[in-house]
Amino acid sequence: MSFYDAVVPAYLQMLNSVTGLLTKAEAHCAARKIDPSVLLGSRLFPDMLPLSRQIQLVSDYPTRGCARLTHSEVPSTPDTETSFAELKQRLAKTIDYVQSFKPEQFEGADAKDVTFPIGPGKTITMTGQQFLSSFSLPNLYFHAAIAHGILRHNGVEIGKRDFLGAN
Template sequence: MSFYDATVPAYLQVLGSLSGLLTKAEAHCAAKKIQPEVLLNSRLYPDMLPLSKQIQLATDFATRGCARVTHSDVPQTPDTEKTFEELRARLARTIDYVKSFKPAQFEGADTKDVTFPMGPEKTMTMKGQQFISNFSLPQFYFHAAIAHGLLRHNGVEVGKRDFLGAN
């Protein structure tokens, strides 16, 4: 399996499932007469980030993961989304961006250094494989799983198949 095949499809699968989760969440709000902001601002615990930010961070880790490991320019995406529609549009843009990478861009990237910020004044360097396996994908899956958990906690009828995008 190529480094590309171990990376890009993983991002694409879950990004697509997040879009489906948001569609179900929006339908849930309409059916239960819940203001969308209630769900979009929901948190599992007061010191955790809300649903909207979990989606934004998942897209950031997919975008930045592909960009950094291929030594491409890292796009900056402001976190301005306030609605389900805007978050799904962000997911769609992220999917298009991730799809734009070609397998050749990942050739040898697993052994190249990747330097990335670890706070406002600190950086870390890892080999590409380590960066994807130990940092980017775990962060990506963490925020995606928290988004799924938030929806399930708030009564949206979603399960593992929804998270895996196997509908």
């Protein structure tokens, strides 16, 4: 298996899965006459980020992951989305971005160093494999799972298959 095959399909699976979750959440709000901003602002606990920010982070980890692993410039993505449509558009742009990478761009990336910020004025360096398996994918799955939990907690009829992106 190439490193590309370990990276890109995993990112795309979660991006497509979360897009499906948002589609169901949007339908849930429409069917129950719930103001979408209420659901988008929902949190599992007061000190956690709201659903809208969880989705933005789901978009950020694949974008930054592909860029850092291929030593490309990390695109700037302002967090300005306030609706389901805008969040789904952000995810669609991220999917397009991830799909734009070619397998040869990832050749040797598993062994190359990746240096990235971990707070104000702090960076850490890991190999590409360590970055993917210890940082990028766990963070992606965490924020996708929290988004799923927020939606489920608020009555959106979703389950494990929706999280996994199964049809």
